[in-house]
Amino acid sequence: MSDPKTEWPLWEVFIRGQHGMSHRHVGSLHAADEAMAIKNARDVYTRRNEGVSIWVVEARHIAASSPSDKGPLYEPANSKVYRHPTFFDIPDDVGAM
Protein backbone atom coordinates (compact mmCIF):
# COMPACT_ATOMS: atom_id res chain seq x y z
CA MET A 1 0.00 0.00 0.00
CA SER A 2 1.50 3.33 -0.98
CA ASP A 3 1.75 6.19 1.45
CA PRO A 4 -1.38 8.36 1.13
CA LYS A 5 0.68 11.52 1.74
CA THR A 6 2.58 10.93 -1.51
CA GLU A 7 -0.53 10.10 -3.57
CA TRP A 8 -1.66 12.57 -6.20
CA PRO A 9 -4.84 14.45 -5.22
CA LEU A 10 -8.24 13.28 -6.36
CA TRP A 11 -10.03 15.16 -9.15
CA GLU A 12 -13.67 14.99 -10.21
CA VAL A 13 -14.24 14.91 -13.95
CA PHE A 14 -17.12 16.46 -15.89
CA ILE A 15 -17.58 15.79 -19.61
CA ARG A 16 -19.83 17.59 -22.07
CA GLY A 17 -20.93 15.02 -24.62
CA GLN A 18 -22.32 17.29 -27.32
CA HIS A 19 -22.67 20.96 -28.04
CA GLY A 20 -25.69 22.38 -26.26
CA MET A 21 -25.72 19.80 -23.48
CA SER A 22 -24.41 20.43 -20.00
CA HIS A 23 -21.31 18.91 -18.46
CA ARG A 24 -22.04 15.72 -16.53
CA HIS A 25 -20.04 14.12 -13.78
CA VAL A 26 -18.45 10.96 -15.17
CA GLY A 27 -16.06 9.89 -12.42
CA SER A 28 -12.80 10.75 -10.73
CA LEU A 29 -9.08 10.20 -11.10
CA HIS A 30 -5.73 11.08 -9.59
CA ALA A 31 -3.34 13.67 -11.04
CA ALA A 32 -0.55 15.95 -9.84
CA ASP A 33 -2.05 19.18 -11.22
CA GLU A 34 -4.93 20.46 -13.32
CA ALA A 35 -3.17 20.15 -16.69
CA MET A 36 -2.36 16.53 -15.95
CA ALA A 37 -5.90 15.94 -14.69
CA ILE A 38 -7.33 17.11 -18.02
CA LYS A 39 -4.93 14.88 -19.94
CA ASN A 40 -5.75 11.92 -17.74
CA ALA A 41 -9.47 12.64 -18.12
CA ARG A 42 -9.01 12.66 -21.87
CA ASP A 43 -7.36 9.26 -21.72
CA VAL A 44 -9.58 7.65 -19.12
CA TYR A 45 -13.03 9.05 -19.98
CA THR A 46 -13.09 10.07 -23.65
CA ARG A 47 -11.59 6.98 -25.29
CA ARG A 48 -14.81 6.22 -27.14
CA ASN A 49 -15.54 9.68 -28.46
CA GLU A 50 -17.66 10.67 -25.48
CA GLY A 51 -16.69 14.29 -25.13
CA VAL A 52 -16.30 17.71 -26.67
CA SER A 53 -15.33 19.48 -23.44
CA ILE A 54 -13.73 18.46 -20.14
CA TRP A 55 -13.92 20.13 -16.74
CA VAL A 56 -11.91 18.96 -13.77
CA VAL A 57 -12.08 20.17 -10.21
CA GLU A 58 -10.07 18.96 -7.27
CA ALA A 59 -12.40 16.89 -5.12
CA ARG A 60 -11.55 18.83 -1.93
CA HIS A 61 -13.07 21.96 -3.48
CA ILE A 62 -16.50 20.38 -3.79
CA ALA A 63 -18.81 21.13 -0.89
CA ALA A 64 -21.38 18.35 -0.53
CA SER A 65 -24.60 17.97 1.42
CA SER A 66 -24.58 15.42 4.18
CA PRO A 67 -26.68 12.23 3.87
CA SER A 68 -27.87 12.69 7.48
CA ASP A 69 -29.56 15.98 6.49
CA LYS A 70 -31.80 14.13 4.04
CA GLY A 71 -34.96 14.69 6.08
CA PRO A 72 -34.82 18.46 6.58
CA LEU A 73 -33.41 19.06 3.09
CA TYR A 74 -35.72 17.03 0.89
CA GLU A 75 -38.82 15.84 2.72
CA PRO A 76 -40.59 19.21 2.87
CA ALA A 77 -40.82 19.14 -0.95
CA ASN A 78 -42.54 15.73 -0.98
CA SER A 79 -45.95 17.06 0.10
CA LYS A 80 -45.94 20.01 -2.30
CA VAL A 81 -47.26 18.34 -5.38
CA TYR A 82 -48.22 21.71 -6.89
CA ARG A 83 -44.53 22.44 -7.45
CA HIS A 84 -44.36 19.72 -10.09
CA PRO A 85 -45.47 20.88 -13.54
CA THR A 86 -47.33 17.63 -14.17
CA PHE A 87 -50.69 19.22 -14.99
CA PHE A 88 -49.75 20.43 -18.45
CA ASP A 89 -50.12 18.56 -21.71
CA ILE A 90 -46.85 18.71 -23.62
CA PRO A 91 -47.10 18.37 -27.40
CA ASP A 92 -45.22 15.33 -28.73
CA ASP A 93 -43.17 17.56 -31.04
CA VAL A 94 -41.47 19.19 -28.06
CA GLY A 95 -39.59 15.97 -27.30
CA ALA A 96 -37.80 15.28 -24.04
CA MET A 97 -37.80 18.15 -21.54
Add this chain to the structure above:
Amino acid sequence: MDAALFEFLLRQGDNTLVLGHRVSEWCGVAPVLEEDIALANTALDLVGQTQMWLDYAAEVEGAGQSADDLAYRRDVWDFRSLLLLEQPNGDFGQTLMRQFLFDAFNVLNLRALEQSKDQRIAGIAAKAVKEALYHLDRSRETVVALGDGTAESNARMQAALNLLWPYVGEMFIADPVDLDLAQKGIAADPSTLRAAWDATLRPALTDAMLNIPEDDFAHKGGKTGARHSEHLGHMLAVMQSLPRAYPDARW
Protein backbone atom coordinates in the same frame (compact mmCIF):
# COMPACT_ATOMS: atom_id res chain seq x y z
CA MET B 1 7.27 -3.45 -57.32
CA ASP B 2 8.68 -0.09 -56.26
CA ALA B 3 11.39 -1.46 -53.94
CA ALA B 4 12.30 1.90 -52.39
CA LEU B 5 8.66 2.72 -51.62
CA PHE B 6 8.11 -0.74 -50.11
CA GLU B 7 11.23 -0.36 -47.96
CA PHE B 8 10.10 3.09 -46.80
CA LEU B 9 6.63 1.86 -45.87
CA LEU B 10 8.11 -1.05 -43.91
CA ARG B 11 10.27 1.40 -41.99
CA GLN B 12 7.26 3.53 -41.11
CA GLY B 13 5.12 0.57 -40.12
CA ASP B 14 7.85 -1.31 -38.25
CA ASN B 15 8.72 1.77 -36.19
CA THR B 16 5.17 2.14 -34.91
CA LEU B 17 4.69 -1.63 -34.55
CA VAL B 18 7.80 -2.19 -32.45
CA LEU B 19 7.24 0.88 -30.27
CA GLY B 20 3.52 0.10 -29.99
CA HIS B 21 4.30 -3.39 -28.77
CA ARG B 22 6.89 -2.13 -26.30
CA VAL B 23 4.47 0.41 -24.86
CA SER B 24 1.73 -2.24 -24.63
CA GLU B 25 4.01 -4.23 -22.31
CA TRP B 26 3.05 -1.70 -19.60
CA CYS B 27 -0.61 -2.71 -19.79
CA GLY B 28 -1.70 -3.70 -16.30
CA VAL B 29 1.62 -2.92 -14.61
CA ALA B 30 2.08 0.87 -14.99
CA PRO B 31 2.78 2.86 -11.79
CA VAL B 32 -0.73 4.34 -11.58
CA LEU B 33 -4.04 3.47 -13.23
CA GLU B 34 -4.25 6.74 -15.20
CA GLU B 35 -0.81 6.23 -16.76
CA ASP B 36 -1.66 2.61 -17.49
CA ILE B 37 -4.68 3.65 -19.55
CA ALA B 38 -2.79 6.50 -21.23
CA LEU B 39 0.02 4.14 -22.25
CA ALA B 40 -2.47 1.59 -23.56
CA ASN B 41 -4.09 4.35 -25.64
CA THR B 42 -0.69 5.34 -27.01
CA ALA B 43 0.11 1.71 -27.87
CA LEU B 44 -3.23 1.34 -29.66
CA ASP B 45 -2.64 4.56 -31.62
CA LEU B 46 0.75 3.26 -32.74
CA VAL B 47 -0.59 -0.14 -33.73
CA GLY B 48 -3.37 1.63 -35.63
CA GLN B 49 -0.77 3.64 -37.53
CA THR B 50 1.08 0.38 -38.22
CA GLN B 51 -2.05 -1.04 -39.80
CA MET B 52 -2.22 1.87 -42.26
CA TRP B 53 1.47 1.73 -43.17
CA LEU B 54 1.68 -2.06 -43.53
CA ASP B 55 -1.61 -2.28 -45.46
CA TYR B 56 -0.07 0.03 -48.01
CA ALA B 57 3.28 -1.80 -47.89
CA ALA B 58 1.52 -5.10 -48.60
CA GLU B 59 -0.29 -3.54 -51.57
CA VAL B 60 2.94 -2.10 -52.97
CA GLU B 61 4.69 -5.44 -52.51
CA GLY B 62 1.89 -7.16 -54.45
CA ALA B 63 2.89 -10.61 -53.25
CA GLY B 64 -0.46 -11.52 -51.73
CA GLN B 65 0.66 -10.79 -48.15
CA SER B 66 -1.52 -8.87 -45.70
CA ALA B 67 -0.44 -6.33 -43.08
CA ASP B 68 -0.82 -9.11 -40.49
CA ASP B 69 1.50 -11.36 -42.49
CA LEU B 70 4.10 -8.61 -42.56
CA ALA B 71 3.76 -8.01 -38.83
CA TYR B 72 3.64 -11.60 -37.65
CA ARG B 73 5.51 -13.70 -40.19
CA ARG B 74 8.75 -11.82 -40.69
CA ASP B 75 11.85 -12.48 -38.65
CA VAL B 76 14.26 -10.08 -36.97
CA TRP B 77 16.41 -9.36 -40.02
CA ASP B 78 13.33 -8.41 -42.07
CA PHE B 79 12.37 -5.66 -39.64
CA ARG B 80 13.19 -2.09 -40.60
CA SER B 81 12.57 -0.36 -37.26
CA LEU B 82 14.93 2.05 -35.53
CA LEU B 83 17.16 0.54 -32.84
CA LEU B 84 15.85 3.10 -30.34
CA LEU B 85 12.37 1.61 -30.41
CA GLU B 86 13.27 -2.00 -29.68
CA GLN B 87 15.21 -1.07 -26.53
CA PRO B 88 13.59 -2.58 -23.43
CA ASN B 89 11.19 -0.43 -21.43
CA GLY B 90 13.41 -0.18 -18.35
CA ASP B 91 11.65 1.85 -15.67
CA PHE B 92 8.69 4.14 -16.35
CA GLY B 93 10.97 7.15 -16.85
CA GLN B 94 13.11 5.34 -19.40
CA THR B 95 10.00 4.33 -21.34
CA LEU B 96 8.78 7.93 -21.43
CA MET B 97 12.22 9.23 -22.41
CA ARG B 98 12.31 6.82 -25.37
CA GLN B 99 8.79 7.93 -26.23
CA PHE B 100 9.72 11.61 -26.11
CA LEU B 101 12.82 11.16 -28.30
CA PHE B 102 10.71 9.34 -30.90
CA ASP B 103 7.54 11.45 -30.64
CA ALA B 104 9.51 14.61 -31.41
CA PHE B 105 10.89 12.91 -34.53
CA ASN B 106 7.58 11.32 -35.48
CA VAL B 107 5.71 14.63 -35.44
CA LEU B 108 8.28 16.29 -37.70
CA ASN B 109 8.41 13.33 -40.05
CA LEU B 110 4.61 13.10 -40.30
CA ARG B 111 4.32 16.85 -40.86
CA ALA B 112 6.71 16.48 -43.79
CA LEU B 113 4.86 13.41 -45.10
CA GLU B 114 1.59 15.37 -45.12
CA GLN B 115 3.13 17.16 -48.11
CA SER B 116 3.97 13.90 -49.91
CA LYS B 117 3.18 13.65 -53.60
CA ASP B 118 1.88 10.18 -52.82
CA GLN B 119 -1.71 10.90 -51.75
CA ARG B 120 -1.99 7.69 -49.74
CA ILE B 121 1.08 8.61 -47.68
CA ALA B 122 -0.16 12.18 -47.21
CA GLY B 123 -3.49 10.84 -45.97
CA ILE B 124 -1.95 8.43 -43.47
CA ALA B 125 0.35 11.18 -42.18
CA ALA B 126 -2.52 13.65 -41.76
CA LYS B 127 -4.42 11.14 -39.63
CA ALA B 128 -1.40 9.97 -37.62
CA VAL B 129 0.02 13.41 -36.85
CA LYS B 130 -2.93 14.31 -34.60
CA GLU B 131 -2.20 11.29 -32.45
CA ALA B 132 1.53 11.93 -32.53
CA LEU B 133 1.06 15.53 -31.36
CA TYR B 134 -0.85 14.32 -28.34
CA HIS B 135 1.79 11.67 -27.61
CA LEU B 136 4.48 14.35 -27.80
CA ASP B 137 2.57 16.69 -25.51
CA ARG B 138 2.22 13.93 -22.96
CA SER B 139 5.73 12.51 -23.15
CA ARG B 140 7.32 15.98 -23.04
CA GLU B 141 5.37 16.93 -19.91
CA THR B 142 6.20 13.67 -18.19
CA VAL B 143 9.89 13.96 -19.01
CA VAL B 144 9.94 17.52 -17.63
CA ALA B 145 7.96 16.55 -14.52
CA LEU B 146 10.22 13.60 -13.70
CA GLY B 147 13.45 15.38 -14.66
CA ASP B 148 12.53 18.41 -12.54
CA GLY B 149 11.16 16.22 -9.75
CA THR B 150 13.03 14.59 -6.90
CA ALA B 151 16.76 13.81 -6.78
CA GLU B 152 15.95 10.19 -7.54
CA SER B 153 13.61 10.88 -10.46
CA ASN B 154 16.13 13.34 -11.93
CA ALA B 155 18.94 10.79 -11.64
CA ARG B 156 16.81 8.13 -13.31
CA MET B 157 15.85 10.42 -16.19
CA GLN B 158 19.46 11.46 -16.71
CA ALA B 159 20.46 7.78 -16.76
CA ALA B 160 17.69 7.08 -19.30
CA LEU B 161 18.84 9.95 -21.52
CA ASN B 162 22.46 8.79 -21.35
CA LEU B 163 21.43 5.22 -22.16
CA LEU B 164 19.21 6.12 -25.13
CA TRP B 165 21.21 9.00 -26.61
CA PRO B 166 23.45 6.74 -28.79
CA TYR B 167 20.26 5.59 -30.55
CA VAL B 168 19.14 9.11 -31.49
CA GLY B 169 21.45 9.56 -34.46
CA GLU B 170 19.96 6.69 -36.47
CA MET B 171 16.68 8.57 -36.86
CA PHE B 172 18.43 11.22 -38.96
CA ILE B 173 20.70 9.11 -41.15
CA ALA B 174 19.64 9.38 -44.79
CA ASP B 175 20.43 6.36 -46.96
CA PRO B 176 19.81 5.80 -50.73
CA VAL B 177 16.18 4.83 -50.07
CA ASP B 178 15.53 8.11 -48.26
CA LEU B 179 17.32 10.18 -50.86
CA ASP B 180 15.48 8.49 -53.73
CA LEU B 181 12.08 9.17 -52.18
CA ALA B 182 13.04 12.70 -51.10
CA GLN B 183 14.08 13.49 -54.64
CA LYS B 184 10.70 12.25 -55.93
CA GLY B 185 8.84 14.37 -53.33
CA ILE B 186 7.38 11.26 -51.68
CA ALA B 187 9.17 11.40 -48.32
CA ALA B 188 11.40 13.69 -46.29
CA ASP B 189 15.17 13.40 -46.16
CA PRO B 190 15.46 12.64 -42.42
CA SER B 191 18.75 14.51 -42.08
CA THR B 192 16.82 17.75 -42.75
CA LEU B 193 14.67 17.15 -39.64
CA ARG B 194 17.50 17.21 -37.12
CA ALA B 195 17.61 20.97 -36.51
CA ALA B 196 13.89 21.18 -35.78
CA TRP B 197 14.14 18.09 -33.58
CA ASP B 198 16.94 19.71 -31.58
CA ALA B 199 14.77 22.80 -31.22
CA THR B 200 12.01 20.65 -29.67
CA LEU B 201 14.33 18.66 -27.45
CA ARG B 202 16.72 21.18 -25.99
CA PRO B 203 14.28 23.53 -24.23
CA ALA B 204 12.35 20.59 -22.80
CA LEU B 205 15.49 18.90 -21.49
CA THR B 206 16.63 22.21 -20.01
CA ASP B 207 13.27 22.53 -18.25
CA ALA B 208 13.75 18.96 -17.08
CA MET B 209 17.13 19.86 -15.53
CA LEU B 210 18.82 17.23 -17.71
CA ASN B 211 22.17 17.45 -19.48
CA ILE B 212 22.35 16.39 -23.10
CA PRO B 213 25.27 13.99 -23.60
CA GLU B 214 28.06 15.49 -25.71
CA ASP B 215 29.08 12.29 -27.46
CA ASP B 216 27.21 12.01 -30.75
CA PHE B 217 28.17 8.40 -31.46
CA ALA B 218 25.20 6.71 -33.15
CA HIS B 219 24.37 3.02 -33.29
CA LYS B 220 22.86 2.07 -36.62
CA GLY B 221 21.58 -0.95 -38.50
CA GLY B 222 17.95 -1.04 -37.36
CA LYS B 223 16.25 0.75 -40.21
CA THR B 224 18.32 -1.08 -42.81
CA GLY B 225 17.81 -4.40 -41.00
CA ALA B 226 21.57 -5.01 -41.07
CA ARG B 227 22.06 -5.28 -37.31
CA HIS B 228 19.25 -5.24 -34.80
CA SER B 229 20.07 -5.46 -31.11
CA GLU B 230 19.46 -8.74 -29.26
CA HIS B 231 16.27 -7.31 -27.81
CA LEU B 232 14.14 -7.35 -30.97
CA GLY B 233 14.25 -11.14 -31.33
CA HIS B 234 13.04 -11.64 -27.77
CA MET B 235 10.29 -9.10 -28.31
CA LEU B 236 9.12 -10.75 -31.55
CA ALA B 237 9.13 -14.16 -29.87
CA VAL B 238 6.43 -12.84 -27.56
CA MET B 239 4.63 -10.64 -30.07
CA GLN B 240 4.42 -13.33 -32.74
CA SER B 241 3.89 -16.36 -30.52
CA LEU B 242 0.19 -16.78 -31.19
CA PRO B 243 0.24 -16.61 -35.01
CA ARG B 244 3.41 -18.72 -35.01
CA ALA B 245 1.75 -21.46 -32.95
CA TYR B 246 -1.65 -21.21 -34.68
CA PRO B 247 -0.89 -19.84 -38.15
CA ASP B 248 -4.48 -19.55 -39.32
CA ALA B 249 -6.03 -18.45 -36.05
CA ARG B 250 -8.89 -15.96 -36.37
CA TRP B 251 -10.43 -13.78 -33.68
